Amino acid sequence: MSQVETGKTLLEAKALSRHFIVKGDGGFFSKRKSIAAVEGADVALRAGKILAVVGESGSGKSVLARLLSRIVSPTSGELVLNGETVDLKTQRDLAYASQVQLVLQDPFAAMNPVRRVGHSLERPLSIHGVPEDEISARAHEILESVSLTPPQQFLDRYPHELSGGQLQRINIARALAVKPKVLLADEPISMLDVSVRLGILNLLRSLCDDKNLAIMYITHDIASARYIADEVVVMYAGQIVERSNDTSLINSPQHPYTQLLIASVPDPTKLGAEVVKAPSGGAAAFNLNGCRFSPRCSQALAMCATNEPPMVEVAPGQHAKCWLHASDAQRASVTISNKSKNEMESKNV
Amino acid sequence: MTDKTILEVQNFDVDYGYGDAAVRAVSDVSFTLGASKVLGVAGESGSGKSTLVYGLTRLLREPGVIVGGEVKFHLDGEGEFDILSASEEEIRKIRWSHISIVLQSALSALNPLRRIGREFDEVLRVHDANLSKEQRRERSEELLALVGLRPDRLRRFPHELSGGQRQRIMIAMALALRPELVIMDEPTTALDVVTQREIVSELAELRRQLGFAMIFITHDLSLLVELADDIMVMYAGQIVERAPAKELHDAPRHPYTLGLMNSFPPLHGERTELEGIPGSPPDLKALPTGCPFSPRCAFAMDKCRQERPPLVLEAGTEHSVACWLHDSSYQGAVPVELSKRLAKNSGGAQ
Numbered sequence: 001m002s003q004v005e006t007g008k009t010l011l012e013a014k015a016l017s018r019h020f021i022v023k024g025d026g027g028f029f030s031k032r033k034s035i036a037a038v039e040g041a042d043v044a045l046r047a048g049k050i051l052a053v054v055g056e057s058g059s060g061k062s063v064l065a066r067l068l069s070r071i072v073s074p075t076s077g078e079l080v081l082n083g084e085t086v087d088l089k090t091q092r093d094l095a096y097a098s099q100v101q102l103v104l105q106d107p108f109a110a111m112n113p114v115r116r117v118g119h120s121l122e123r124p125l126s127i128h129g130v131p132e133d134e135i136s137a138r139a140h141e142i143l144e145s146v147s148l149t150p151p152q153q154f155l156d157r158y159p160h161e162l163s164g165g166q167l168q169r170i171n172i173a174r175a176l177a178v179k180p181k182v183l184l185a186d187e188p189i190s191m192l193d194v195s196v197r198l199g200i201l202n203l204l205r206s207l208c209d210d211k212n213l214a215i216m217y218i219t220h221d222i223a224s225a226r227y228i229a230d231e232v233v234v235m236y237a238g239q240i241v242e243r244s245n246d247t248s249l250i251n252s253p254q255h256p257y258t259q260l261l262i263a264s265v266p267d268p269t270k271l272g273a274e275v276v277k278a279p280s281g282g283a284a285a286f287n288l289n290g291c292r293f294s295p296r297c298s299q300a301l302a303m304c305a306t307n308e309p310p311m312v313e314v315a316p317g318q319h320a321k322c323w324l325h326a327s328d329a330q331r332a333s334v335t336i337s338n339k340s341k342n343e344m345e346s347k348n349v
Numbered sequence: 350m351t352d353k354t355i356l357e358v359q360n361f362d363v364d365y366g367y368g369d370a371a372v373r374a375v376s377d378v379s380f381t382l383g384a385s386k387v388l389g390v391a392g393e394s395g396s397g398k399s400t401l402v403y404g405l406t407r408l409l410r411e412p413g414v415i416v417g418g419e420v421k422f423h424l425d426g427e428g429e430f431d432i433l434s435a436s437e438e439e440i441r442k443i444r445w446s447h448i449s450i451v452l453q454s455a456l457s458a459l460n461p462l463r464r465i466g467r468e469f470d471e472v473l474r475v476h477d478a479n480l481s482k483e484q485r486r487e488r489s490e491e492l493l494a495l496v497g498l499r500p501d502r503l504r505r506f507p508h509e510l511s512g513g514q515r516q517r518i519m520i521a522m523a524l525a526l527r528p529e530l531v532i533m534d535e536p537t538t539a540l541d542v543v544t545q546r547e548i549v550s551e552l553a554e555l556r557r558q559l560g561f562a563m564i565f566i567t568h569d570l571s572l573l574v575e576l577a578d579d580i581m582v583m584y585a586g587q588i589v590e591r592a593p594a595k596e597l598h599d600a601p602r603h604p605y606t607l608g609l610m611n612s613f614p615p616l617h618g619e620r621t622e623l624e625g626i627p628g629s630p631p632d633l634k635a636l637p638t639g640c641p642f643s644p645r646c647a648f649a650m651d652k653c654r655q656e657r658p659p660l661v662l663e664a665g666t667e668h669s670v671a672c673w674l675h676d677s678s679y680q681g682a683v684p685v686e687l688s689k690r691l692a693k694n695s696g697g698a699q
Contacts, residue, residue, distance in 0.1 A: 166629065227614035
């Protein structure tokens with residue numbers, strides 16, 4: 001296999017957004033609303049590196065994975081694969097699919113229940129033009145690469161005969177069958193038994209290191225992100241709110257949402273410490289004008305409700321999208337523009 | 350707190366299926382639960398933890414069959430109530446008013462075509478025919494306030510609420526008739542961590558106010574360490590370890606408990622490679638002879654593959670474990686990971 005240089009950017013998203021049109025609040029004839037499921041996402045997936053995307057349900061992390069795999073097309077923004085801008089007006093072609101593969105959360109739903117595992121594994125190979133006589137050998141090789149041995153024993157089984165952990169390994173194997181450069185793993189362990197989760201995480205890590213794959217690992221479990229990731233981004237309500245080019249944001253979170261997220265994780269070593277009182281939120285508590293987290297934020301400033309915060313460097317290699325960390329100059333510019341807006345409005349009246 | 354016992358379970362067995370095709374999902378489970386105490390049940394899917402509580406409350410559906418054992422519920426001032434021999438009619442009176450259950454999926458537990466208020470109304474009406482419509486409404490609003498929801502939620506349909514709100518409604522309904530025992534079957538598994546944190550701290554607050562006992566089922570041991578007085582770990586339908594929560598966390602005795610704990614990457618400290626537990630979860634249709642965990646156990650000996658270890662109470666403690674390594678007949682040294690000692694009355698420093 002041709003080796004790519006470790007750290008080289010393979011797939012990059014620039015200001016990627018996806019809006020969905022949904023029904024309004026006022027019944028059938030009400031005006032349609034647009035929801036920004038992903039807004040202005042910048043991510044770069046690098047060879048031999050794992051990027052963890054952390055967020056709660058509804059934060060847009062799965063939509064981001066689907067955008068990168070081009071199952072969902074973006075409303076705006078750019079995708080760059082191997083340094084070339086992808087033409088987003090066309091349908092996803094085989095060439096793109098062979099380089100960027102997606103592994104889904106539920107291994108049971110991802111496999112055809114009435115077909116043997118062998119069928120599900122060999123079909124992508126023939127679709128991607130692997131010669132007939134090589135297919136069987138390739139299937140064996142792939143199963144061995146995810147530690148399912150002896151391979152023949154698995155090829156002949158039906159999905160219901162295997163455990164969730166084994167099926168997820170097969171899913172990963174299937175994604176790797178076409179030798180992609182980028183692997184997008186959408187919550188690959190959340191449906192699995194606790195005792196086999198680490199096995200899958202270790203597998204992803206070793207695949208990343210051995211094959212120099214670029215992996216995006218999507219999760220709601222920040223501890224697992226810390227375990228395998230090289231870089232971390234945190235998403236809230238469709239936006240990336242904090243990022244670090246190592247795992248430092250988990251050790252010293254700067255955005256109030258990341259702080260809340262980490263303080264909420266059950267932690268027996270902190271037993272008896274003061275338990276954080278999480279401000280109630282839920283899906284409804286998004287603020288679309290200013291900072292989206294501001295309605296739930298215990299440290300929110302007046303400007304947070306009305307002005308979208310900038311991405312600010314809070315430590316070397318760590319950025320947070322938060323007014324608390326913005327410089328005085330940045331804050332002042334907003335205050336001035338607000339003032340002039342108010343003046344304009346008062347003049348109009 | 351008093352040392353009164355509220356629930357006593359003896360040699361409880363549950364099968365799925367009949368005759369030769371039967372699979373033992375819960376096997377020889379015995380435990381007691383003190384009034385106002387929290388018992389955590391940890392285990393993976395298929396370990397029998399949900400089947401256990403469905404059995405205890407007689408909610409088990411075909412092909413699940415209770416094949417043996419005794420379950421006694423102690424009613425305040427009314428003596429013992431034998432759950433397994435009670436008629437369907439009698440059990441219905443106990444359920445909800447004395448024992449209630451909160452299930453994992455609140456969405457499927459609520460009727461999608463009914464407003465929340467109607468569900469509350471029904472629970473209250475069925476169990477107390479004397480309440481007027483007004484009183485029932487007032488009580489419903491009170492219950493919602495208890496879990497931090499506004500009274501206007503009564504007018505909503507389940508799909509209009511978030512996962513956390515629905516789970517709060519299930520908890521409010523479970524508390525509607527002031528039961529002495531509330532069973533929670535993975536109530537927070539489908540929720541994100543922030544919502545889980547909110548609900549767990551609300552539950553602690555509610556228990557302070559109302560003093561009910563709780564059986565809390567989850568696969569997340571670290572959550573149980575925070576929440577429970579005692580923790581019971583199940584594997585392949587059997588209890589493999591039971592101990593006070595902190596002790597189980599600080600000094601696990603069973604290799605499975607240790608493995609389960611090491612399956613959660615930590616949030617602090619050095620990043621080291623963890624192993625989890627090798628192999629696959631057990632297939633109940635083809636359990637190995639001897640200890641069901643032996644094929645996955647790093648410490649397994651010949652005896653483990655031949656004979657099933659009994660659950661034995663360690664002398665002078667409240668810690669029981671089913672493992673030959675801790676049996677008095679075992680001559681060798683217990684692996685250091687499984688022989689940690691807890692300093693008596695230590696402040697929890699590690």
